[in-house]
Amino acid sequence: MKRVVINPVTRISGFMEVSADIDNNIVSDARTEGLLFRGFEKMLEGRSPFDAVYFTQRICGICSTAHSIASTLALENALGIVVSEQGRYLRDIIHGCEFLQNHIRHFYQYTAPDFVRLPEGNTLFETDHIDFRLPKGKNDRIARHYFDSLEYSKNAHEMLAILGGKAPHNHGVFIGGITTQATTEKIARLRLLLQGIRQFICDSMLPDAYTIAEYYREYFNIGRGYGNLLTFGCFDGYEKLGTLYVSPSTYSDGNIMKLNPGEITENIHSSWYMARQETYTPFETIPEPDMKKSDAYSWVKAPRYRGLPYEVGPLARMWLCGGYRNGISAMDRTLARALEAEKIANIILTLLDNLIPGVDVQKEYEIPQSACGAGLTDTTRGALGHWCKIDKQVISLYQIITPSAWNLSTRDRDNLPGPVEKALIGTLIKNPDTPVELGRIIRSFDPCVSCATHVYSKGKLIKTMQVVP
Amino acid sequence: MNNANNCCPIFSARLETASVLVQKAADAVRQKRIRKRNLIWLELTGCSGNIISLLDGANPDFKCLATQLVNFIYDNSLMAAEGDSAMEKLFGVTGSDYILAVEGAVSIKDKGLYNIIGRWNGQPITAYEAIKRFGEQASYVIAVGTCASDGGISAARPNPAECVGIQGLLGKKVIKLPGCPCHPDWFMGVLAYLMLFGEPELDSRQRPLMFYGTLIHDICPRRPCFDQGIFASKLGEKTCMFKLGCRGPVTRVDCPIRKWNDRVNWPIGDDGPCIGCAMFGFPDKMEPFISYNLT
Numbered sequence: 001m002k003r004v005v006i007n008p009v010t011r012i013s014g015f016m017e018v019s020a021d022i023d024n025n026i027v028s029d030a031r032t033e034g035l036l037f038r039g040f041e042k043m044l045e046g047r048s049p050f051d052a053v054y055f056t057q058r059i060c061g062i063c064s065t066a067h068s069i070a071s072t073l074a075l076e077n078a079l080g081i082v083v084s085e086q087g088r089y090l091r092d093i094i095h096g097c098e099f100l101q102n103h104i105r106h107f108y109q110y111t112a113p114d115f116v117r118l119p120e121g122n123t124l125f126e127t128d129h130i131d132f133r134l135p136k137g138k139n140d141r142i143a144r145h146y147f148d149s150l151e152y153s154k155n156a157h158e159m160l161a162i163l164g165g166k167a168p169h170n171h172g173v174f175i176g177g178i179t180t181q182a183t184t185e186k187i188a189r190l191r192l193l194l195q196g197i198r199q200f201i202c203d204s205m206l207p208d209a210y211t212i213a214e215y216y217r218e219y220f221n222i223g224r225g226y227g228n229l230l231t232f233g234c235f236d237g238y239e240k241l242g243t244l245y246v247s248p249s250t251y252s253d254g255n256i257m258k259l260n261p262g263e264i265t266e267n268i269h270s271s272w273y274m275a276r277q278e279t280y281t282p283f284e285t286i287p288e289p290d291m292k293k294s295d296a297y298s299w300v301k302a303p304r305y306r307g308l309p310y311e312v313g314p315l316a317r318m319w320l321c322g323g324y325r326n327g328i329s330a331m332d333r334t335l336a337r338a339l340e341a342e343k344i345a346n347i348i349l350t351l352l353d354n355l356i357p358g359v360d361v362q363k364e365y366e367i368p369q370s371a372c373g374a375g376l377t378d379t380t381r382g383a384l385g386h387w388c389k390i391d392k393q394v395i396s397l398y399q400i401i402t403p404s405a406w407n408l409s410t411r412d413r414d415n416l417p418g419p420v421e422k423a424l425i426g427t428l429i430k431n432p433d434t435p436v437e438l439g440r441i442i443r444s445f446d447p448c449v450s451c452a453t454h455v456y457s458k459g460k461l462i463k464t465m466q467v468v469p
Numbered sequence: 470m471n472n473a474n475n476c477c478p479i480f481s482a483r484l485e486t487a488s489v490l491v492q493k494a495a496d497a498v499r500q501k502r503i504r505k506r507n508l509i510w511l512e513l514t515g516c517s518g519n520i521i522s523l524l525d526g527a528n529p530d531f532k533c534l535a536t537q538l539v540n541f542i543y544d545n546s547l548m549a550a551e552g553d554s555a556m557e558k559l560f561g562v563t564g565s566d567y568i569l570a571v572e573g574a575v576s577i578k579d580k581g582l583y584n585i586i587g588r589w590n591g592q593p594i595t596a597y598e599a600i601k602r603f604g605e606q607a608s609y610v611i612a613v614g615t616c617a618s619d620g621g622i623s624a625a626r627p628n629p630a631e632c633v634g635i636q637g638l639l640g641k642k643v644i645k646l647p648g649c650p651c652h653p654d655w656f657m658g659v660l661a662y663l664m665l666f667g668e669p670e671l672d673s674r675q676r677p678l679m680f681y682g683t684l685i686h687d688i689c690p691r692r693p694c695f696d697q698g699i700f701a702s703k704l705g706e707k708t709c710m711f712k713l714g715c716r717g718p719v720t721r722v723d724c725p726i727r728k729w730n731d732r733v734n735w736p737i738g739d740d741g742p743c744i745g746c747a748m749f750g751f752p753d754k755m756e757p758f759i760s761y762n763l764t
Contacts, residue, residue: 039629061518
């Protein structure tokens with residue numbers, strides 16, 4: 001038995017370690033850990049509820065808009081504000097731009113270097129494995145697109161800034177929709193930029209994803225995980241347009257079901273926390289850290305739905321909306337993400353078509369003495385929930401369950417591994433000295449550890465990792 | 470979109486600062502008048518949003534930076550290598566000349582164990598250890614963003630991870646580029662300046678005057694509204710945001726001219742108040758971000 005430890009797992013957002021036991025070239029056990037702690041939930045206590053929109057964005061630099069959306073939804077729920085149809089369109093266009101920025105960067109800057117040789121002469125692009133299979137022409141085309149893509153991911157952020165002020169960390173998303181109004185000039189500029197991005201996705205990104213899939217076909221058979229899929233829904237339930245993407249739903253054992261948010265829990269069995277009960281619902285408690293707890297191995301908690309681990313993200317959404325049913329695997333995740341990018345571009349176009357220029361969606365808002373609200377939405381990496389309690393007009397509890405907490409979750413009371421861990425276990429590793437399969441499977445989930453480990457914790461991180469040859 | 474600033478020759482010249490400097494540095498490298506420098510980018514206790522912002526650079530852009538200006542040795546988000554092989558590249562710079570860019574604060578609680586950035590010889594390397602080790606040996610240290618500069622949101626009360634800005638941990642001067650995130654022009658302009666001429670002129674808080682010399686309030690296009698007492702009472706209005714809690718009157722940086730994302734917009738241009746994200750004391754001393762009826 002050999003234990004392999006990879007730290008840092010690069011080309012993700014944040015800091016992560018994976019350790020895997022490899023027995024006769026098969027992963028017999030795997031553990032994932034997030035290695036960054038700031039404590040946003042604790043910081044938010046006592047602050048003005050309005051400030052949560054800008055504050056929580058700073059949890060994550062690559063998916064900051066997601067947090068502004070979820071915190072705004074939670075506040076609207078708490079304040080009893082019904083958002084106008086135009087307000088939703090405006091906000092969802094901003095959200096869609098973040099999907100595009102993320103997916104393009106995740107595919108070219110984070111995923112492609114696993115499969116494609118990048119130009120020599122820059123240390124940043126040097127790798128240690130030799131499993132590069134693409135013929136030179138195809139390889140060089142994708143390597144060229146590595147740089148070409150920067151123009152389009154940058155343009156997606158430019159679109160976001162046209163309505164949102166700036167990116168990362170936008171100023172536009174707020175209660176009621178967005179702060180500003182869409183002028184005809186802004187709408188025209190958005191259309192122009194979107195057209196270029198959409199063309200790049202269709203002409204370059206999708207063919208490149210299929211090229212990689214063609215040469216790495218065994219990745220359709222590894223990294224499956226549980227096959228339990230979940231979404232909080234996004235671009236759905238518009239008064240006039242209906243559902244453009246996917247409604248809150250789950251998939252398990254071949255059945256698609258409507259999501260019941262009341263069945264979401266977190267479990268801290270294997271995490272360094274203490275609470276009155278090991279399993280709790282989001283409004284119940286923010287557990288206190290407890291480093292002395294035996295059997296715990298991570299700061300990431302274990303979100304569960306009906307007591308089970310669920311995978312979240314583009315594949316879950318594409319599967320649940322019926323847009324992609326090829327399979328559930330590492331490569332299917334990558335293809336679903338690329339296909340989703342095209343879908344999101346089309347949705348933004350529909351929303352732009354339905355914008356009425358010059359509509360002001362802002363009002364003066366008042367914070368109630370006490371209230372509570374939940375904001376659940378699917379974002380780039382999957383299901384994101386913010387739960388907020390207000391007391392004496394300030395935040396008294398703020399709970400955040402991120403997409404990467406679902407995917408990178410720890411073992412629960414029943415010793416069920418998290419979805420990423422499950423996807424790693426059982427994988428055939430061709431060369432245990434350069435276990436390139438592990439990173440490829442992990443990246444297919446697009447982990448954001450900055451998000452997953454935002455939680456409050458104190459105490460020492462005690463780790464003595466034995467490398468067993 | 471709004472080109473109103475371009476009518477002022479001083480403002481429009483300022484917009485070229487970063488692109489002119491980067492072009493000069495790239496030319497000098499090509500003509501072998503100066504050498505390509507090694508660049509290490511450490512993501513520490515923060516959101517890793519500054520490297521994302523760097524990728525948003527328009528003119529100059531990231532490709533120019535990575536292929537013409539520097540040998541980009543290490544960045545957690547972008548490098549192809551992983552695990553030991555990534556750390557070998559980082560530790561391989563020991564004894565050589567390099568410029569260090571740092572984003573994120575540094576958690577110092579419990580010897581820094583709240584933020585581990587990798588493993589070296591089987592041992593976890595904390596952000597604390599990394600800044601000490603690679604900061605002291607660097608030719609220049611640039612704090613990219615508000616967290617690295619002054620602690621920022623990572624150090625917000627009650628500061629659970631006991632985060633600090635990097636200057637307090639280093640015996641050498643740090644060039645600070647606060648902003649949440651740091652604008653790509655600010656970083657690339659300063660990097661090119663360092664390569665061409667050495668340290669740029671800094672203010673008392675160690676910020677380069679070329680980007681941080683003006684108060685937002687003094688160059689804000691909505692200043693005439695302030696002077697005439699025309700104030701917005703809610704977001705979305707086109708007048709002065711002062712009574713909604715705008716921090717433009719205390720924040721020194723060139724946002725109103727430079728704007729963001731290829732100069733397309735900026736927070737006040739989006740009809741919301743500045744939240745002072747480039748200021749010392751952000752976020753605690755800049756809150757509440759939004760207040761109604763401030764009179």
